[in-house]
Amino acid sequence: MPMTDNSAGKTGATPEGVRARDRLALLTADNAAVPLPAGVQAITAILLAVLLIALPWLGLGYRFLSIAITTLYTAIGLYGLGLQFGQAGIMSVGHAALMGVGAYASAILSVQLGLGFWTSLPFAMALSAIVGGVIGLPTLRVGGQHYIIITFCFCALFVIVLTNGGTFTGSATGLDVGSVTPLPGINFDKLSNNYYLVLAALFLALAATYLIGISRYGRTLRAIRENEQLARSVGINVDLHKLGVLMVSGLFAGLAGVLQLYYLRHISPTLFGAFPSLYLALMVMLGGARYLYGPLIGAVVVNFLPEVLNLDPVDSRIAYGVCLLLVILLLPGGVGAGIKNICCAIRGGSETQVGGSNGRA
Amino acid sequence: MDIFVQQLVNSLSVASVTILIGIGITLIFGLAGIVNFAHGEFLMVGGMATWFMVGAGMNFFVALVLAGLLVGALGFAAERCLFRFTLNRPMNGFIMSIGLSVILQHAVIRVFNEFQKSITDPVGLVWTIGGVDIIAMRAIVVAVTAVIVAITYFGISRSRYGMALRASVSDRDTAELMGIPVRRYVTGVFIYGSLLAGIGGALMISLFPITPFTGSVIIIRGFAVSLIGGLGNVGGAVVGGLVLGLVDGLSAGYGYPEWTDAYSLVVMILILVLRPQGLLGGTLGRKAS
Numbered sequence: 001m002p003m004t005d006n007s008a009g010k011t012g013a014t015p016e017g018v019r020a021r022d023r024l025a026l027l028t029a030d031n032a033a034v035p036l037p038a039g040v041q042a043i044t045a046i047l048l049a050v051l052l053i054a055l056p057w058l059g060l061g062y063r064f065l066s067i068a069i070t071t072l073y074t075a076i077g078l079y080g081l082g083l084q085f086g087q088a089g090i091m092s093v094g095h096a097a098l099m100g101v102g103a104y105a106s107a108i109l110s111v112q113l114g115l116g117f118w119t120s121l122p123f124a125m126a127l128s129a130i131v132g133g134v135i136g137l138p139t140l141r142v143g144g145q146h147y148i149i150i151t152f153c154f155c156a157l158f159v160i161v162l163t164n165g166g167t168f169t170g171s172a173t174g175l176d177v178g179s180v181t182p183l184p185g186i187n188f189d190k191l192s193n194n195y196y197l198v199l200a201a202l203f204l205a206l207a208a209t210y211l212i213g214i215s216r217y218g219r220t221l222r223a224i225r226e227n228e229q230l231a232r233s234v235g236i237n238v239d240l241h242k243l244g245v246l247m248v249s250g251l252f253a254g255l256a257g258v259l260q261l262y263y264l265r266h267i268s269p270t271l272f273g274a275f276p277s278l279y280l281a282l283m284v285m286l287g288g289a290r291y292l293y294g295p296l297i298g299a300v301v302v303n304f305l306p307e308v309l310n311l312d313p314v315d316s317r318i319a320y321g322v323c324l325l326l327v328i329l330l331l332p333g334g335v336g337a338g339i340k341n342i343c344c345a346i347r348g349g350s351e352t353q354v355g356g357s358n359g360r361a
Numbered sequence: 362m363d364i365f366v367q368q369l370v371n372s373l374s375v376a377s378v379t380i381l382i383g384i385g386i387t388l389i390f391g392l393a394g395i396v397n398f399a400h401g402e403f404l405m406v407g408g409m410a411t412w413f414m415v416g417a418g419m420n421f422f423v424a425l426v427l428a429g430l431l432v433g434a435l436g437f438a439a440e441r442c443l444f445r446f447t448l449n450r451p452m453n454g455f456i457m458s459i460g461l462s463v464i465l466q467h468a469v470i471r472v473f474n475e476f477q478k479s480i481t482d483p484v485g486l487v488w489t490i491g492g493v494d495i496i497a498m499r500a501i502v503v504a505v506t507a508v509i510v511a512i513t514y515f516g517i518s519r520s521r522y523g524m525a526l527r528a529s530v531s532d533r534d535t536a537e538l539m540g541i542p543v544r545r546y547v548t549g550v551f552i553y554g555s556l557l558a559g560i561g562g563a564l565m566i567s568l569f570p571i572t573p574f575t576g577s578v579i580i581i582r583g584f585a586v587s588l589i590g591g592l593g594n595v596g597g598a599v600v601g602g603l604v605l606g607l608v609d610g611l612s613a614g615y616g617y618p619e620w621t622d623a624y625s626l627v628v629m630i631l632i633l634v635l636r637p638q639g640l641l642g643g644t645l646g647r648k649a650s
Contacts, residue, residue, distance in 0.1 A: 091452060093459065138634045145396045145455050146637050149584060153626045153633075156581065160623045274577065278459050285456055317467045324460030328453050329446055 048293070052199055056192035065191050071303040072198045073259040078284050078295035079205040080252030086289030087218055088245045089225030090139055093148055094155030095280045098135070098250055100272025102128040102257030104162065107175040107267055112168075116181035117188075117262050125254035132250020133243050140239050143228075155277045162269040174268030177261060188262075198259050202296075205252055210292055212248075221245055282324050288334025297335050366493045374499035374568060376606030377506035381561035382579055383586030383598040384513055385554035391593025392530050393550040395444050396455040399462035401580030403555050407432045407562025408571045409469055412478045421483030425563040429556045436555025440548050448547070462577065469573045479570035502564045509557065514595045526550065530593065578622075585629040591639025600641065 056065060077099050084090045092098075106124040109115040115123075138150050162169045169175070180188035180197065188194050212218045223231045224238050232238050261267050279302065287298025301323075306316035331338050382404055389395050397403075407428040414424035439461060447454035486497035517523040529536035529543040537543050565571060586605055590597025608624055632640055 091456075138630070141634055142637045145451055146633050148452075148455060149396075150630055150633050153581070153630045157623055157626045157630075160620065160626075164619050278463065281456065281459065314467045314470050318464050318471065321460040321462075321464035321467070325443060325457055325464075328457045328460075329443070332450075332453060 044293075049203070052202075053196075056195055062191065065195055067303055067307060069191075069195050069198050069263055071299045072195075072202045073256050073263065074280070074283070074303065075296045075299040076198075076202055076205045076259065077253050077256035078280060078287070078299055079209050080249035080256070081280060081284045082287075082289040082295040083209060083212065083252070084245050084249040085284060086291075086294070087212070087221040087225065088242060090136070090143075090242065090246065091148055091281070092135075092151040092277075093281045094135070094151035094153075094158075094277050095249075095253060096272045096276035097155040097158040098128055098132055098253035099257035099260065100158060100162070100267075100269075101131045101250075102254030103261040103267050103272070104169060104175070104257075105254070106258045106261050107170075107177050108168065110177045111175055116178075117258070118181055121255070121258050124258045125251050128254025128257065129247040129250035132253065133247040136243050136246035139242050139246070152274065152277070155272075155274055159269045159273045162272075170268070172269060174266060174271075176266045179265070180262050194263060198263070201255055201259055205255070206292070206296075208248075208252075213292065279320070282320055284334075286323060286327050286334055288336025288338075290333065291336030291340065294334050294336030297339075301335065367495070370493075370495050370499055370503075372606050372609075374502045375609075376602050377502050378561050378565045378568070379579070379582050379586055379606060380506055380599055380602030381509065381557050381564070382583035383590065383602050384510065384595055385557040385561070386580075386583045387587035387590060387592055387594060387598045388513075388517075388550050389554040390587060391591075392526055393547045393554075394448065394451060394530075395440075395547075395551065396451060396458065397439075397444070397551075397554075398455060398458040398580060399439070399465055399576075400458075400554070400558055400583060401576030401578070402462045402465035403432050403435060403558035403576070404562040404565065404579060405571060405573060405576035406435065406465060406469065407559030408566040408575070409473065409478065409562070409573070410559070411563040411566050412480055412571075413473075415480045415483070421480070421563075421567065425560060428563040429559040432559025432562070433552050433556035436552045436558075437548070439555075440551040444551065445544070445548070462580075466573050466576065473573075475573055477570040477572040478566070480566055483567055498567055502568060505560070505564060509560070510595065510599055513553075513557075517595055522546075527593075581622075581629070582625055585625040585632075587639070588629055588632050589640050591641040594639065594641055597639060597641040 055068060077095060080098075081092060081095045084092065102124040105127045106115075106117075106120040109120040109123060135151065135154050139147050142150070163172050165171060180194070182188060186193055188197055212221075220231070220236055220241055223234075223236060224241055228238055257272075260271075264271075283298035283302045284295055285298070286301055287296065288294030291297075302320060305311075305319065305323075306313070309316075309319070311319060327334060333340075382400065385403075386397070386400055389397050389400065410428045410431050411421070411424045414427060415421055419427075443457055443461065444454050447457060482496070482498050484497045484501065488495045488497055488500070515523075517526065525536070525541045526546050528539070529541050529546055533543055562571075565575075582605060586598055586601035589601030589604060590599070605625055605628075608628075609621055
């Protein structure tokens with residue numbers, strides 16, 4: 001199987017897999033063991049930051065900015081999912097429920113106790129993290145597909161609980177909140193200011209993901225992903241790390257959920273049910289969970305594609321499904337891996353992955 | 362008492378559909394090693410195809426067979442084009458099946474619409490036995506399911522094909538060395554499971570209306586049934602279907618009907634955590650080689 005020269009990764013594929021991938025070997029090779037030179041990384045980051053900050057001034061209209069906000073808070077949630085799936089190898093198809101925990105915690109605090117955005121945010125994030133850890137308890141016993149089915153069940157259960165929660169959770173109609181408490185001189189009712197609020201949170205999420213990726217902690221997580229028994233035998237506390245990363249993922253989800261709540265001003269159970277969860281899983285697979293910009297790419301593609309192609313909701317969902325199949329069959333590492341491989345082909349180097357790693361999830 | 366017997370027949374007919382989808386999942390998950398999340402959509406497609414054919418003036422029982430064959434062909438296509446590439450990466454196969462279920466669901470909405478569809482009772486008879494009214498169609502549904510269960514059970518446990526299949530699950534390499542075409546068996550199991558989903562869909566629409574979203578609801582019950590019974594265990598799936606049907610019936614009658622869906626979810630989470638191989642023992646799925 002042709003592999004790029006700096007490929008540290010064994011793809012772990014048996015003959016069938018090899019044949020399927022051989023056709024697009026260049027695009028699909030998983031060869032990001034060595035991070036890019038710091039300069040290139042920095043330039044990419046700066047260009048991206050400038051583009052995102054300048055977005056509201058490009059005069060693209062109200063609708064565009066609304067979709068951009070949706071994309072960004074989705075991406076924050078995706079960075080949590082990307083962390084647990086890409087680094088620790090724990091996939092979930094119930095992640096929207098975790099965002100829902102944050103959103104509902106914040107909304108209930110607002111309705112019952114009158115807490116505003118800033119005061120309820122820490123509580124909501126903490127609760128999401130705790131719930132993330134609790135939902136993660138089964139990972140200590142079962143893995144892989146079984147755990148995915150469990151997360152799906154939790155997500156469905158969460159919606160049932162919300163729907164039967166009476167006035168406390170607002171039942172099927174949901175809850176309303178006011179706007180974000182203004183900071184001195186900044187009124188978040190203005191859409192572009194709301195955008196910057198979400199963008200700041202996204203930068204936090206990106207920075208956290210990057211730091212975790214290059215840290216000892218990230219390496220430990222990847223060791224668990226690659227070989228749990230081996231990790232255990234060299235003295236890594238696997239159970240604690242698994243729960244830990246799921247709690248960090250919950251923090252991200254809580255933040256995303258609260259931002260979603262205060263952008264929409266109204267939440268209902270269907271926002272956090274099976275379908276949104278499946279789309280989160282789709283986005284993270286599409287973008288590539290192991291790449292620093294993968295989740296962001298996934299969110300951008302899924303949120304903007306229907307707009308660009310002018311698809312109605314039914315067609316766009318069919319298109320998502322087809323994209324997902326194509327990505328898994330042709331680009332198991334996601335679009336992020338594809339972009340990286342194109343860069344490699346051009347530079348003969350290797351693009352940035354969150355830390356270095358080999359193999360695939 | 363009369364009402365109880367009537368309820369029993371009704372619950373049995375509903376449980377039949379659940380058992381059919383449960384058997385499909387238990388075979389595909391337990392023996393072929395594929396978690397097909399689109400299995401519920403296969404059932405829905407079978408029901409929709411039946412609705413279309415009956416609407417076009419076809420006899421229901423002909424439509425039932427055709428729907429089974431159609432969904433079997435759909436399963437063949439899905440296995441050949443998609444799942445055979447992910448046999449060694451079950452996680453990717455699982456995610457792909459989610460994509461497939463989204464596609465099928467919305468393709469049906471695109472072709473027809475998202476409203477619920479129903480057909481008139483194709484038999485239209487009511488038998489009165491000892492003062493109990495039994496709708497003939499419901500009895501037929503139970504009978505068809507019983508026949509299918511019997512065929513599947515003896516096919517897996519007694520025939521040489523079933524034996525070869527079980528051999529290839531327990532040790533793929535040795536089975537291949539013994540000349541068993543393991544890949545072909547995987548395809549065969551997938552097609553058979555899909556065929557059962559198609560028949561299940563046809564039977565379902567003869568009982569109550571279905572919508573394009575029915576599949577994503579019933580898939581959870583299907584997984585619950587197959588996990589209660591133990592993966593790859595046909596008899597277990599029957600027990601699981603009956604238990605779940607009973608729990609649902611009781612909770613609807615005596616408990617909190619709005620929590621009905623929650624019971625099967627909680628049961629499933631508990632089983633997955635405590636006994637991942639299923640309550641009654643099973644194969645734990647094909648080991649990734």
